[in-house]
Amino acid sequence: MGTISWTCGGSPLTSFAADYGEALVGLGYQPGTTKRLVTEMGGLSCWMADHGVEANELTEGRVDEFVASCAALGRQVPSRRPLLEVLVVLLRRVGGAPDAVVAEPTPTEELNDRYALYLTRERGLAPSTVDRYVRMAKVFLTERAAGVGGTGAEGLDAAEVFAYLLRLRGRLSVGSTKREADDLRSLLRFLYWDRIIEVDLGTALPPVAAWRNTGIPQSVSPVEVRALLEGCDRSGSDGQRDFAILTLIARLGLRACEVARLELDDIDWRAGEIAVRGKGRRVDRLPMCDDVGEALVDYLQQGRPDGNERHVFLTLLAPHVPICACSLTDVVYRACGRAGVARVGPHRLRHGLATDLLAQGATLVEVSQVLRHRDLATTAVYAKVDFVRLIQVAQPWPGARR
Numbered sequence: 001m002g003t004i005s006w007t008c009g010g011s012p013l014t015s016f017a018a019d020y021g022e023a024l025v026g027l028g029y030q031p032g033t034t035k036r037l038v039t040e041m042g043g044l045s046c047w048m049a050d051h052g053v054e055a056n057e058l059t060e061g062r063v064d065e066f067v068a069s070c071a072a073l074g075r076q077v078p079s080r081r082p083l084l085e086v087l088v089v090l091l092r093r094v095g096g097a098p099d100a101v102v103a104e105p106t107p108t109e110e111l112n113d114r115y116a117l118y119l120t121r122e123r124g125l126a127p128s129t130v131d132r133y134v135r136m137a138k139v140f141l142t143e144r145a146a147g148v149g150g151t152g153a154e155g156l157d158a159a160e161v162f163a164y165l166l167r168l169r170g171r172l173s174v175g176s177t178k179r180e181a182d183d184l185r186s187l188l189r190f191l192y193w194d195r196i197i198e199v200d201l202g203t204a205l206p207p208v209a210a211w212r213n214t215g216i217p218q219s220v221s222p223v224e225v226r227a228l229l230e231g232c233d234r235s236g237s238d239g240q241r242d243f244a245i246l247t248l249i250a251r252l253g254l255r256a257c258e259v260a261r262l263e264l265d266d267i268d269w270r271a272g273e274i275a276v277r278g279k280g281r282r283v284d285r286l287p288m289c290d291d292v293g294e295a296l297v298d299y300l301q302q303g304r305p306d307g308n309e310r311h312v313f314l315t316l317l318a319p320h321v322p323i324c325a326c327s328l329t330d331v332v333y334r335a336c337g338r339a340g341v342a343r344v345g346p347h348r349l350r351h352g353l354a355t356d357l358l359a360q361g362a363t364l365v366e367v368s369q370v371l372r373h374r375d376l377a378t379t380a381v382y383a384k385v386d387f388v389r390l391i392q393v394a395q396p397w398p399g400a401r402r
Contacts, residue, residue: 012055013045024082031309031321040078043070064106071143108141111151111196118190126281128257136183140164153196158204161188165205178208219351224341225250228349231338238316240303242331244295245313249332249346251292252276253353253371256328256346262312267296276372284372354379 013020020041024034047066048058063083070078105113112134119130144160145152161184169177188202220228229246233239248254248262258276266275272293273285288296296312305314311322328346336343350371357367368379 011042011045011049012053012058013041013048016055017041031319032324035319035321037079037082041083043078044083067142068146071139071146076139106145107151108138108145111141111153112138114194115187115190118193119186122193126279133183133186136180137187140184140187151196153191156188156191156197156201158199158201161201161205165208169208174208181205181208219355220341220344220348221352222356224339225349225352227339227341228332228335231335234298237299237303237305240299241313241316242335244299244303245328245331246335246349247292247295249328249349250353251289252286253350255350257325259313259328259346260311260323260325263310264300264312265310267312269293278372282372 017038021034021038024037025031044063044066047069048054048062053062067078070076115137116130116134119125119133120127125133141152143152144156148155165177165181165184168180185202185205188197188205189200191197192200192202229243229250232243232246234243245259248259249256252274254262254276255278258278261277262274266277267288268275268285272288274288274292276284276286278284300312304312305316305320307314307320309320309322313323314320315323315327332346332349333343354367354371357370358364362370364376364379368376371379373379
């Protein structure tokens with residue numbers, strides 16, 4: 001697991017961190033999940049230190065208090081069950097935890113499990129979508145259960161739902177609020193389907209206005225893209241990895257999540273193709289142009305850490321786990337800093353590819369195929385940035401000379 005570093009050194013559970021990580025791995029947790037759960041254990045340990053709770057005083061009730069406090073403060077709600085199922089076993093091993101401590105799921109967790117099953121079996125959603133919906137449900141229900149008890153869903157009415165949505169709008173962007181409202185609507189429809197509430201509150205949830213295609217997509221120029229790539233020091237493993245990541249995004253238009261998901265078996269060297277796993281279980285095969293292939297070979301042969309992990313891009317520091325999509329934003333940010341260009345995110349490079357293709361004479365249909373948009377209307381927004389063609393087809397103002 002490498003060195004564990006928490007913000008409150010010497011907290012009650014520090015000595016158990018490494019064993020906890022090993023136990024999680026033994027239970028089949030993926031490296032990324034293991035790292036997250038160890039971090040959540042660190043949050044529990046710091047909370048225990050603040051409240052004067054020693055390791056041998058940890059109980060199920062204490063864990064519930066910690067989870068509820070996170071929900072009340074608007075923080076990410078930790079995963080209660082792994083903390084109990086694994087951590088308690090470790091503490092018992094050294095005689096720390098009382099035998100009365102059991103890892104029984106709370107009513108909220110049982111409801112969330114049923115919700116996940118519903119999303120998978122009844123709606124057939126992709127695992128990533130199920131995870132997003134369940135994560136939102138856990139925050140909403142845990143926060144409410146802290147006040148009313150039970151699963152957190154009993155007695156729910158339209159006024160509470162509307163008030164929750166207004167609170168979200170006060171601290172989130174319009175786009176994020178719309179996404180949260182959509183997730184909440186799904187939960188409310190499940191609660192009605194599961195007969196926990198008597199009215200389908202999902203139909204009462206007001207839509208969040210978020211007009212599509214009203215702005216001009218911001219992009220980076222080919223000169224700026226070249227500066228980002230040239231700024232990578234390819235003599236070291238970090239520069240080799242970052243150069244390969246930037247090349248995939250800038251040349252093939254991959255999304256950050258698609259780069260993070262890329263595995264060694266997805267690269268067909270003989271056919272010169274890359275299998276890209278996109279949204280909704282969709283898999284596309286893209287041609288691997290020369291510069292992309294060269295960047296990947298350079299990283300895989302010289303910069304990638306050794307190990308059994310099948311994901312292409314790994315973290316630089318041990319334990320070498322698959323890089324997450326959010327970390328790719330930092331990769332692009334650092335590249336912008338080195339190149340001296342305005343800071344942009346990975347998706348802005350994707351916009352840049354679309355804009356450059358249009359400038360070179362590609363049609364919107366061709367750009368849509370490169371970006372793998374299901375709906376041509378999504379690609380149509382890029383027509384606004386093709387000013388040369390817009391001038392050619394624009395009608396003169398009445399009374400004006402062309």
